[in-house]
Amino acid sequence: MAKPSSKASQEPQTFPSPSSSAAAATSKTSEERSPPYVSEVMFFLKDVGISNPNVENYSSKDFYSTVLCNHLKIDTAQRGHVTCFATVKPPIGNYFGWLHGGAVAAIAERVAIATARTVVSEDKEIFLGELAMSYLSSAPNNAELIVDGSVVRSGRNITVVAIKFKMKKTGKLVYTSRATFYNSPIAKL
Numbered sequence: 001m002a003k004p005s006s007k008a009s010q011e012p013q014t015f016p017s018p019s020s021s022a023a024a025a026t027s028k029t030s031e032e033r034s035p036p037y038v039s040e041v042m043f044f045l046k047d048v049g050i051s052n053p054n055v056e057n058y059s060s061k062d063f064y065s066t067v068l069c070n071h072l073k074i075d076t077a078q079r080g081h082v083t084c085f086a087t088v089k090p091p092i093g094n095y096f097g098w099l100h101g102g103a104v105a106a107i108a109e110r111v112a113i114a115t116a117r118t119v120v121s122e123d124k125e126i127f128l129g130e131l132a133m134s135y136l137s138s139a140p141n142n143a144e145l146i147v148d149g150s151v152v153r154s155g156r157n158i159t160v161v162a163i164k165f166k167m168k169k170t171g172k173l174v175y176t177s178r179a180t181f182y183n184s185p186i187a188k189l
Contacts, residue, residue: 068092068106072147074114080151082115085168088143098138099145104165104175105133107147112161112179115149120159120183130180137174144168157183 071092075083084107092103109131116126139145145165152160158180165175 068103068110072107072110075146077114077118079118080115080154082111082118082149084111084114084147084149086145086147086165088139088141088145090141093141097141099140099143101133101135104135105131105177108133108163108165108175108177109179111147111149111163112177112181115151115161115163116154116159116179116181119151119154120181124183124185126159126181126183128179129182130178132178134176135174136176137172139165139167139174145174152178159183 071087071089073085073087075085077083086107088099092100094100109128112131113126113128120126144167146168148164148166150162152162154160161179161181163177163179164173165177166173
């Protein structure tokens with residue numbers, strides 16, 4: 001077995017580039033190409049409730065909040081406790097007709113921030129340090145969920161919030177979450 005030379009392994013590899021005439025003969029503009037899965041993707045987007053999949057519609061500053069807030073309604077807000085109702089609809093569901101795991105985490109984050117703000121003063125910024133999720137079961141389309149956020153611990157520098165997702169109809173616990181926030185005073189310049 002031959003030992004490779006150290007000079008060959010240290011030199012960068014170069015690859016031949018295609019000739020300009022061959023590249024020009026095979027290149028097509030995006031209008032001339034027909035991507036193979038465009039119709040399937042468009043069907044999927046329409047099936048989950050997005051009728052106009054133009055990127056410009058979804059690139060606004062806080063589109064994330066707009067999507068979630070259409071499915072999240074506040075019930076009660078007290079010091080250290082926030083309760084909301086979430087409705088599972090196709091835009092926040094997955095391919096199989098259940099609430100998408102990312103939507104569960106996003107809702108948990110929003111409810112945790114709202115709950116933490118009930119005990120942390122406005123002169124402090126809060127930063128999400130950890131968000132732990134437990135997916136115990138699943139919530140089908142058109143299900144109503146009770147999202148219950150409560151402060152577990154709140155100190156000078158840290159706030160911990162527990163979030164529970166329960167089916168409104170049966171009371172079954174489907175998701176749990178724990179969020180840890182770091183509190184810091186806003187700098188006065």
